[in-house]
Amino acid sequence: MSYSLIMANLQETKELAYLLASLAKEKDVIVLTGDLGTGKTAFTQSFAEKLGITQRIKSPTYTIIREYQSGRLPLYHMDVYRLNGDTESLGLEEYFEGDGICMIEWGNLIEAELPQDHLEIILEKLPDSEETRRITFKDSGNRSQKLVKQLKNLRK
Numbered sequence: 001m002s003y004s005l006i007m008a009n010l011q012e013t014k015e016l017a018y019l020l021a022s023l024a025k026e027k028d029v030i031v032l033t034g035d036l037g038t039g040k041t042a043f044t045q046s047f048a049e050k051l052g053i054t055q056r057i058k059s060p061t062y063t064i065i066r067e068y069q070s071g072r073l074p075l076y077h078m079d080v081y082r083l084n085g086d087t088e089s090l091g092l093e094e095y096f097e098g099d100g101i102c103m104i105e106w107g108n109l110i111e112a113e114l115p116q117d118h119l120e121i122i123l124e125k126l127p128d129s130e131e132t133r134r135i136t137f138k139d140s141g142n143r144s145q146k147l148v149k150q151l152k153n154l155r156k
């Protein structure tokens, strides 16, 4: 199933991230797909805020992974853009099997390494305005399908 929404501005994207964070459970794997500047890190910041994480979420562009433990659940925030395929050194399995949530910017680049069931969020800029985004949720298994259904219900 895929579910698309149009966000008119950053505030709308934030509210969507809050909703998803209220639904998220341990071992959820969320992949953020979209060009530079579409809002992958911004989405993660609001998601983390709703989890109750108090630290500032910095883009893990160079560190690849940052862990945050101060919220309702641990958050493993990754940006695999600069990984160049070297996924072995990351020990991804431990994060996927850990007791937190994985939020992976550019996760589509490591598709083969991802658990089969993950939620993909595709962010696209639209020509309407600098702040308009199309955000599409795509499921790939039971858990991600449940998340998409719950999100849809909450948005009604």
Ligand SMILES: Nc1ncnc2c1ncn2[C@@H]1O[C@H](COP(=O)(O)OP(=O)(O)O)[C@@H](O)[C@H]1O
Residues within 6 Å of the ligand: 007, 008, 009, 010, 011, 013, 034, 035, 036, 037, 038, 039, 040, 041, 042, 043, 105, 130, 131, 132, 133
């Ligand atoms: N509707 C929107 N949703 C998300 N971000 C938006 C929106 N409108 C404007 N922005 C801005 O776009 C930028 C997105 O940057 P960032 O989150 O770092 O992108 P990415 O991580 O995808 O490279 C931020 O400066 C954010 O404030």
Ligand SMILES: [Mg+2]
Residues within 6 Å of the ligand: 040, 041, 042, 059, 079, 105
């Ligand atoms: Mg980013």
